[in-house]
Amino acid sequence: DQQVKQNSPSLSVQEGRISILNCDYTNSMFDYFLWYKKYPAEGPTFLISISSIKDKNEDGRFTVFLNKSAKHLSLHIVPSQPGDSAVYFCAAQITGSARQLTFGSGTQLTVLP
Amino acid sequence: DSGVTQTPKHLITATGQRVTLRCSPRSGDLSVYWYQQSLDQGLQFLIQYYNGEERAKGNILERFSAQQFPDLHSELNLSSLELGDSALYFCASSVEGGRTEAFFGQGTRLTVV
Numbered sequence: 589d590q591q592v593k594q595n596s597p598s599l600s601v602q603e604g605r606i607s608i609l610n611c612d613y614t615n616s617m618f619d620y621f622l623w624y625k626k627y628p629a630e631g632p633t634f635l636i637s638i639s640s641i642k643d644k645n646e647d648g649r650f651t652v653f654l655n656k657s658a659k660h661l662s663l664h665i666v667p668s669q670p671g672d673s674a675v676y677f678c679a680a681q682i683t684g685s686a687r688q689l690t691f692g693s694g695t696q697l698t699v700l701p
Numbered sequence: 702d703s704g705v706t707q708t709p710k711h712l713i714t715a716t717g718q719r720v721t722l723r724c725s726p727r728s729g730d731l732s733v734y735w736y737q738q739s740l741d742q743g744l745q746f747l748i749q750y751y752n753g754e755e756r757a758k759g760n761i762l763e764r765f766s767a768q769q770f771p772d773l774h775s776e777l778n779l780s781s782l783e784l785g786d787s788a789l790y791f792c793a794s795s796v797e798g799g800r801t802e803a804f805f806g807q808g809t810r811l812t813v814v
Binding site (some may be wrong): 592594622625629630631632633634636677687688689690691692693694 | 703705707732734736742743744745746749757759791792795796802803805806807808
C-alpha cells in the first residue's frame with residue numbers, strides 16, 4: 589500500500605521553463621511534507637518542506653504547494669536549470685510520531701539545455 | 702557534504718552471508734534512520750534509533766537488525782543474505798524536536814551474488 593505516490597517516473601523540460609513535479613498521498617495523518625533531490629551515487633539532499641498548516645512555501649527558485657483537501661502537493665522549479673536534472677523524491681511525515689519519512693518512488697527530472 | 706558518513710560505499714557478498722553496514726550521524730544528531738532503496742523504488746523505512754534506543758520499526762526483515770552505540774554511530778546487520786537484498790542502504794540523521802529534515806549519507810550499495 590503506497591501511501592505516497594509520484595505517478596510520473598520522468599519529466600523533461602527546457603532550460604528556463606517551469607518544472608512541475610507532483611505527489612499524492614493517502615494518509616490524512618501526514619502533517620509535514622518534504623522534497624528531496626538525489627543525484628546518482630549520492631544520498632538524497634533536502635530541498636524544501638511544507639507544514640500542513642500552510643498551502644505554499646517558497647525558497648528561491650523552488651516553491652512547494654499543498655492542497656490538503658486533494659491530498660496533493662507539487663514542487664515548482666522556476667526557471668529550470670540543467671543542474672536541476674536529478675531524481676526528486678516527495679516524502680511525508682507524521683510529526684507526532686517517530687518522524688520517519690514515507691517516500692514516493694521518485695521522478696527523474698531532465699532539464700534540456 | 703551532509704555530515705552523515707556511511708561505510709563501506711560498496712559491498713559485494715555471496716548469498717547466505719552476513720554483512721554489517723556502518724553509519725556515523727551528523728554531530729549533535731541523536732536520531733538515526735535506516736532506509737532501503739531497491740532498483741527503481743522509493744526509499745523504504747527500515748528502523749529508527751534515538752539516543753541508543755529503538756524508536757520505530759518499518760518493513761525490516763527478521764534477518765536484519767540494527768543498533769546504536771553510546772557514541773551514536775549505528776550499525777545495520779544483514780544476515781542470511783538473499784539475492785533480493787541487493788539494494789542501496791541509506792542512513793539518515795536528524796535532531797529531535799520540532800519539524801526538521803533528515804540528512805542522508807551517500808549510501809552503501811550492497812550486491813548479493
